[in-house]
Amino acid sequence: MELVHRRLLRWRTSLAIILCLATTAAWPYSYWRADGFGLCTGPRHYYFIATNAGALTVGMRDSYGEQRGVTWYHNPTENDRGIYSLLGFQFILLPRGMVLGIPIWLCAFLFAYLALRCFRRLPIPIPGYCPNCGYDLRATPARCPECGTIPPQQESISN
Numbered sequence: 001m002e003l004v005h006r007r008l009l010r011w012r013t014s015l016a017i018i019l020c021l022a023t024t025a026a027w028p029y030s031y032w033r034a035d036g037f038g039l040c041t042g043p044r045h046y047y048f049i050a051t052n053a054g055a056l057t058v059g060m061r062d063s064y065g066e067q068r069g070v071t072w073y074h075n076p077t078e079n080d081r082g083i084y085s086l087l088g089f090q091f092i093l094l095p096r097g098m099v100l101g102i103p104i105w106l107c108a109f110l111f112a113y114l115a116l117r118c119f120r121r122l123p124i125p126i127p128g129y130c131p132n133c134g135y136d137l138r139a140t141p142a143r144c145p146e147c148g149t150i151p152p153q154q155e156s157i158s159n
Helices: 002-029 104-121
Strands: 033-042 045-052 055-061 069-076 089-094 097-103
Touching: 002 104, 055 089, 055 104, 097 104
Parallel strands: none
Antiparallel strands: 033 045, 033 069, 045 055, 055 097, 089 097
């Protein structure tokens, strides 16, 4: 069980680092281009997620006659931050929908915090203990009796 927990922690740390790097790269890019995905599920339902002018926006609105399915758009950025923008946060209430904007710098900061927190929880291998499960190997240095791992050989220093 400890091995599964350790592997999940490593995967979570790696995913948080990748997401931090991706949002850090998307932040300046969003001032140049507006990218987004939309999903039209019916005549009045269009859901979207997009980056534009330093913000990650999610929302829903009327479909305005668009076809059902997933759409992707890639346009020059519109530097309209909306009337209700404070430190990059947005909330726009439309006649038939709404838009919520979160600054990308906040997303990058949260992913960096998550990566740092997960990284600090990764166990540090201690000499004399199994690198896989942490069992004390002083009595059986050749093989771990708990999980069967053969530990790396320790170099002895002799004068």
